[in-house]
Amino acid sequence: MEERILIVGGAGYIGSHTNKYLNDNNYKTVILDDLSYGHKDAVKWGDFVKGDMADDVILDKIFTEYKIIAVFHFSAFIAVGESVEKPGMYYNNNVSKTISLLNAMVRNNVDNFVFSSTCAIMGNPKYLPIDESHPRNPINPYGWSKFMVEQILKDFKKAHNLNSVVLRYFNASGADPSGTIGEKHNPETHLIPLVLDAAIGRRDSISIFGTDYDTDDGTCVRDYIHVNDLAQAHLLSLEWMLKNKECNDFNLGNGTGFSVKQLIEVVKDVTGNDVEVVESGRREGDAGTLIGASDKAHSILGWKPKFDSLETIIETAWKWHQKMDFLEK
Numbered sequence: 001m002e003e004r005i006l007i008v009g010g011a012g013y014i015g016s017h018t019n020k021y022l023n024d025n026n027y028k029t030v031i032l033d034d035l036s037y038g039h040k041d042a043v044k045w046g047d048f049v050k051g052d053m054a055d056d057v058i059l060d061k062i063f064t065e066y067k068i069i070a071v072f073h074f075s076a077f078i079a080v081g082e083s084v085e086k087p088g089m090y091y092n093n094n095v096s097k098t099i100s101l102l103n104a105m106v107r108n109n110v111d112n113f114v115f116s117s118t119c120a121i122m123g124n125p126k127y128l129p130i131d132e133s134h135p136r137n138p139i140n141p142y143g144w145s146k147f148m149v150e151q152i153l154k155d156f157k158k159a160h161n162l163n164s165v166v167l168r169y170f171n172a173s174g175a176d177p178s179g180t181i182g183e184k185h186n187p188e189t190h191l192i193p194l195v196l197d198a199a200i201g202r203r204d205s206i207s208i209f210g211t212d213y214d215t216d217d218g219t220c221v222r223d224y225i226h227v228n229d230l231a232q233a234h235l236l237s238l239e240w241m242l243k244n245k246e247c248n249d250f251n252l253g254n255g256t257g258f259s260v261k262q263l264i265e266v267v268k269d270v271t272g273n274d275v276e277v278v279e280s281g282r283r284e285g286d287a288g289t290l291i292g293a294s295d296k297a298h299s300i301l302g303w304k305p306k307f308d309s310l311e312t313i314i315e316t317a318w319k320w321h322q323k324m325d326f327l328e329k
């Protein structure tokens, strides 16, 4: 039987790009997604199964019908504000359902797992850039849910010898340069697609959430990392895990910060369009500056981000953004 990677949440933003990246690199995939947030149109490679990631019947069927050598898990709820309002929903989806998925792996003797985690487990930074040793201090249920799974994975290694690589993303951004897949959340809360919406006229303006942070221009600073570079890190993690049969964790960012105001200026340059800006109050739960240190991923995985300028990241996002409605109809 042909070896496959199971991509849970492969119809979502980062999952669909990783699916394309794996197939471009001659890996075969199976995608499990309930399409609650994902888009069927984003699954253009591999075999697709529609279903819940905690459905034992579906999981056992996949693990029986395919020779799955590893599971990549992207199927999390990601809205910080919503997690504060509905913690039960977040812990159920992000923690309980992940446990069901891990139990199904153990039951079916599949022992390699790549987990999408987040720099949000670190909370407000104690120092910058944020490396893997930074103290953990989640400040919302979303961050806690990811932190809990990181702990659960350590316990599964001890009890069941399940290997895992934890990848903590900074701000995932951009789109595949082909323009065939990209970022499309509903509702959209992320800065780059919202600024692009303003540039294209789908919305009147962009609100800047807070202009009184302790940063050069007062607006929040973030480390934007291209989604295909995250996909590359997943593939390298898989290869590292298959070779070393161990667990590891990596922070994934470009190591450079851009403020909200700087980013809006880059969008104006790239699109050639003006963007109306409204200065608003802070959004609850936002840290002023988040910048990642990824030296560990560079040295151990040999990870080299290809999209290391914000201009190219936004150019790829813009290419997708101009045609996404047309493609999704």
Ligand code: UDP
Pocket: 171, 189, 190, 191, 192, 194, 206, 207, 208, 209, 210, 220, 221, 222, 260, 283, 286
């Ligand atoms: N942001 C903003 N206006 C928006 C959306 C986001 O000013 O309409 C800011 C937000 O406060 C944060 C940055 O842009 O400082 C990136 O936000 P995003 O939601 O894209 O990612 P996050 O950093 O929360 O993961």
